[in-house]
Amino acid sequence: MGPIMLDVQGTSLTQEDKELLEHPLVGGLILFTRNYESPEQITSLTQDIRSAARSDILIAVDHEGGRVQRFREQFCKIPAMGKLMHYVGNDIEKAKILAKHCATLMAFEVQAVGIDISFAPVLDVNGVSDVIGDRAFHSQPEYVSAIASAFIEGMNIAGMQATGKHFPGHGSVKEDSHLALPIDTRTKAEIFNFDLSPFKQLIATNSLAALMPAHIIFPDVDEQAVGFSPLWLQHILRQELGFDGVIFSDDLSMEGAACVGGYIERAEAAQQAGCDMLLTCNNRTSTVEVIDKANIKIIEQSSHRLQGLLKTTTNNWQNRREHSLWQTSHDYIESIIS
Numbered sequence: 390m391g392p393i394m395l396d397v398q399g400t401s402l403t404q405e406d407k408e409l410l411e412h413p414l415v416g417g418l419i420l421f422t423r424n425y426e427s428p429e430q431i432t433s434l435t436q437d438i439r440s441a442a443r444s445d446i447l448i449a450v451d452h453e454g455g456r457v458q459r460f461r462e463q464f465c466k467i468p469a470m471g472k473l474m475h476y477v478g479n480d481i482e483k484a485k486i487l488a489k490h491c492a493t494l495m496a497f498e499v500q501a502v503g504i505d506i507s508f509a510p511v512l513d514v515n516g517v518s519d520v521i522g523d524r525a526f527h528s529q530p531e532y533v534s535a536i537a538s539a540f541i542e543g544m545n546i547a548g549m550q551a552t553g554k555h556f557p558g559h560g561s562v563k564e565d566s567h568l569a570l571p572i573d574t575r576t577k578a579e580i581f582n583f584d585l586s587p588f589k590q591l592i593a594t595n596s597l598a599a600l601m602p603a604h605i606i607f608p609d610v611d612e613q614a615v616g617f618s619p620l621w622l623q624h625i626l627r628q629e630l631g632f633d634g635v636i637f638s639d640d641l642s643m644e645g646a647a648c649v650g651g652y653i654e655r656a657e658a659a660q661q662a663g664c665d666m667l668l669t670c671n672n673r674t675s676t677v678e679v680i681d682k683a684n685i686k687i688i689e690q691s692s693h694r695l696q697g698l699l700k701t702t703t704n705n706w707q708n709r710r711e712h713s714l715w716q717t718s719h720d721y722i723e724s725i726i727s
Contacts, residue, residue, distance in 0.1 A: 390416030390445055390692045392685055396670040400426050402437050410441040414680055417447040417666055422459045428502050428706045435503030447698055452499050452507040455523055467495050468726055471523030476725050485539035487725055490718040492543030497715050501704040510540045512553045512587040513560035520565035530586035541596045548702035550598035558584025559603045566604040566645030577609045592632045599635035604645025617649050622663035635694045638664040642672045656683045665691035
């Protein structure tokens with residue numbers, strides 16, 4: 390599988406889309422709200438994507454719940470993860486059960502329309518961030534770890550692998566890395582003992598099949614943003630924490646990625662730092678430029694890791710209501726949040 394994950398503009402493929410999907414460097418595609426009209430349409434689109442690709446292709450979406458739920462019409466409404474404790478009266482055990490059912494329902498429906506993974510869960514600790522907020526499970530790391538662990542269990546029950554984001558934590562910086570490059574000036578000890586804690590715990594239990602680093606600079610650790618830092622990705626994440634799953638770059642079109650230069654420089658730096666797959670979204674011209682000109686390559690070890698994220702379920706959208714997993718999780722969530 391190639392190292393580039395791109396996007397498409399519409400609800401069906403153009404001829405240019407098909408030609409790009411055939412390129413050997415392209416191994417993934419991420420879907421957005423603009424790509425969705427109905428479950429039937431998105432199922433047809435994912436089938437066409439796989440037909441157009443020369444080999445296996447990983448199809449992804451951001452479908453966390455709350456304000457980050459790309460498909461809404463006919464899909465079940467998944468609450469924001471930061472609201473789960475509210476729904477259960479701050480009972481951590483009940484929050485874990487609710488998280489598990491939310492994840493099972495989300496994963497079941499996403500895979501039932503032909504998508505492999507949702508980039509979830511968010512493991513950031515809810516703090517001052519303009520972009521995280523109630524996307525995070527809680528404001529305390531130990532609660533994030535506990536509830537996220539249950540969420541991942543629910544994803545796995547439905548057959549989906551988990552992607553933790555945004556390593557080592559985006560919640561303690563105010564700036565939105567889509568719009569600016571956040572710089573966190575706290576000490577390494579503060580970062581490791583607080584924000585990094587959920588990632589460390591879930592890596593230790595082999596709960597995470599993939600991670601996505603943040604476009605943030607932590608000067609007390611390294612002068613490079615995390616997603617472009619060999620120190621962060623190879624030394625800390627791979628060697629110290631023992632993570633052997635997939636590393637996705639965050640979207641290279643984000644303003645936080647501009648710290649290393651243009652799109653070619655961003656793609657090259659991300660792969661050299663240790664990212665297995667590079668997200669080049671929302672700028673087709675730059676995506677083509679990366680494919681044509683960047684010094685990136687297919688890496689056998691990365692390809693092997695990515696293969697492990699492909700869905701193996703045969704969940705069917707039309708028959709979902711008859712499936713016990715869907716029914717049980719749907720009914721439980723309805724009983725709590727209705």
